[in-house]
Amino acid sequence: MKQTLDIVPLTSWFDTDEAPLIIAGPCSAETEEQLVATAHLLANTGKVNVLRAGIWKPRTRPGEFEGIGSIGLQWLRRAKEETGLPITTEVATAKHVEEALAAGVDILWVGARSTANPFTVQEIADALRGVDVPVMVKNPVNPDLSLWLGALERVNRAGIKKLAAIHRGFSSYEKTSFRNEPMWDIAIQLKTLVPDLPVINDPSHICGNRELIPYIAQKAFDMDMQGLIIESHIDPAVAWTDAKQQVTPQALYDLLANLTFRHAKSDDPIFEDKLAQLRVDIDKLDDQIIKILSDRMRIVEKIGEYKRDNNVTILQVSRWDEIIHKRTNVAQALKLDKDFTVKLLELIHNESIRKQNEIMNTKPVAEA
């Protein structure tokens, strides 16, 4: 199910120079002074490539600060002129797109709530027809890879080839340490389906608090993501929105200085050689695992036939319980993670059940 988006590589619209793309700036543009002063401090870090600021803010409840509106575009423009940093903001309607482009916004992004609504995405995409501007699409609020891909496709079909995805995590009713669950597997699936698509991580919205940001940002680099978008405010304590997750430009500098950016490949032939050798070992073991799973399944089928012929239930809870208990003990002794072992056994057991179900239902006892 490989997806094809007609996109150009990040290097063709952004000189990343082998380094990650770092987008930073306040959650919201609040005043001209706050935005411009923050922009100067961010530019002075020497580590920020693009200035971000929300102008139109989709808020959960009415009555909250909904963004400063169009006037903020002029402030962004001033910040760009004074610092030389390209600017980016969120657009959620065709009018936002027109106004942002007219104000010289260099990169647009589609927010998580908009991505969840195909009508909104289509309206934005239609407004982008005939325009050559980079667009970043945040994942939808709900954990739905197709919806994320669909939004990227709509924008792409409008002719936007400078495309990136932003991984900002997914809403969850359950309260965890994160504001939005990272669900890395969804971002990994997107990268697998569209390997050329740059993915930028948004640790601010995943974490919801400053403390966890370094951990998530490093993990994003470890997962081969191409950049970060981080909220930074000159004085986070008095920020009008997202006060808990914003960092000062100085804290951002320290955070970035402590991260290790990783590359998908190494230039070192010794490393590549050693990796290739180890992968040969993995290949052999994987072949054995598959062969062993296949042998196991043949026995499961035989058991299924006996059960069918003797009218015995497929599911055998006590046997299954015994297996879980014994195998996890062995696995732990061999330093395998218990949760992983249980998940793997469950996967195998589900397949056994599915297979035996097929056997039970294809050949009735009378005909056996």
Ligand SMILES: C=C(O[C@@H]1C=C(C(=O)O)C=C[C@H]1O)C(=O)O
């Ligand atoms: C294979 C059997 O059927 C089911 C599948 C099991 C398995 O895959 O090991 C274990 C118990 C049963 O729920 C069996 O009864 O032994």
